[in-house]
Amino acid sequence: MTYLALAAFAAILASLGAALYFMLKGGKSDTDNAPRAGRMAKALAFRIGFSVLLFICILVGWKLGYLHPTGIPAGK
Template identity: 60%
Template sequence: MKWFVLAAFLAIIGSLGSALYFMMRDTGQDGRPKTSNMARALAFRVGFSILLFVCILVAWKLGYIHPTGIPLK
């Protein structure tokens, strides 16, 4: 589970980095920026984030992970 979460975080950061790259470098022949690549990268980032949240929620419900917060007295 730790490796899955780490891979998901790396995918989220990588997608955010590629969106930054497309925002800074991707211009069309007329000099105007093409936003489709940047929007696609940001959409993947949102998708990865939602998938990670759902997977963590399901793992908690199935008992694969347990909360380790401050114990209640």
């Protein structure tokens, strides 16, 4: 489960980096901006998908008992 979470975080960061690259990539005319914006939007959509998938995997892992919350116990 730890490896899945690390892979999801890596995918989130890679997608965010790809969106940053497409956003900063220079274009000289307005016709160049449309494909770049589409690729940036697709990278950001993948990032949202990976984030939701990671959240669902953490919830499922907690419900199945694979993940245990640690930290300050309630009531102390």
